[in-house]
Amino acid sequence: MEQFAPVKRSEDGQPVRYLIVDDSVFARKNLARMVESFGGQIVGEAGDGITAISEYARLMPDIVLMDITMPQMEGIEAAEKIVREHPQARIVMVSSVGYQENIVAALQRGARHFVQKPVKPEVLYEVIKYVMREDGATARGAGAGA
């Protein structure tokens, strides 16, 4: 996999901590592999929206990568509930269903960004840098592919 300059938290230079939410174990593993190549640390995983809410409160990650279509509670609803409780939460929706209605609904309910599957690592990398930059992160070294 392509190598990326690690994205660090600007306040303490520590790796960005991720919670990955997807009902597919395979998709979670792939996303985990990608964010590890950005220097990130996976602090937790969840397979549905309800677990995502409790895991967010327990782990307080820097970024949540959240699928939309999941059993029990879908990702947009879970994102809304997390942001209501934790307005500082940075949630990036990651879904194969990327029609306008869905994207607008996710952003209106508090998601910071949307990435369509299949995920291109360079796209996710730029989105993470952007979302972290909003309130503080730094990419050490050069940009993507460095």
Place this chain on the structure above:
Amino acid sequence: MRMELIQPFINSADAVLAQGLQCPTSIADVTMEEEAYRRRGIAAEVCFTGEIEGRIIFDLDPPTAERVAAYLSGSEAQDSEQLVREAVCELANQIIGNAVTALNDQGFHFRVNPPNLHTSEQGHKTSEDTEALVMCFTTSHGNVFMNVALRYNRRRAAERAVTA
């Protein structure tokens, strides 16, 4: 079956397979099937309800499914049967999701259920108005079969137009 319903799935399968597997893809074979579906290997089924009804099955023979899962997970070999099945379902999810995005933006409204593993050897016989279109996509990892049995539900569309 209306071609405008099927084309987004063909385009999406072509694009997702080419991007995910990093290889050129081509459609080797297209057939219409009226007989009951027979599973080839690891198969994921996605069902549709609403203005578009029916189902699509993605089917890979076991060695192809293992190669695809290994490639997508960036490992040498994928020996976990569960992860191989998950990989086929995730591939189906990505192909369907991208096609649904295109259809939704064209104004079709319908619900898609998450992919399920198709475990029975044989499926139901398709009816006259939902005969199945079977396409074989060739990739450098093996063949991926897409079995499409969809129909446009005029009644649902009319109901939505009245309530809108």
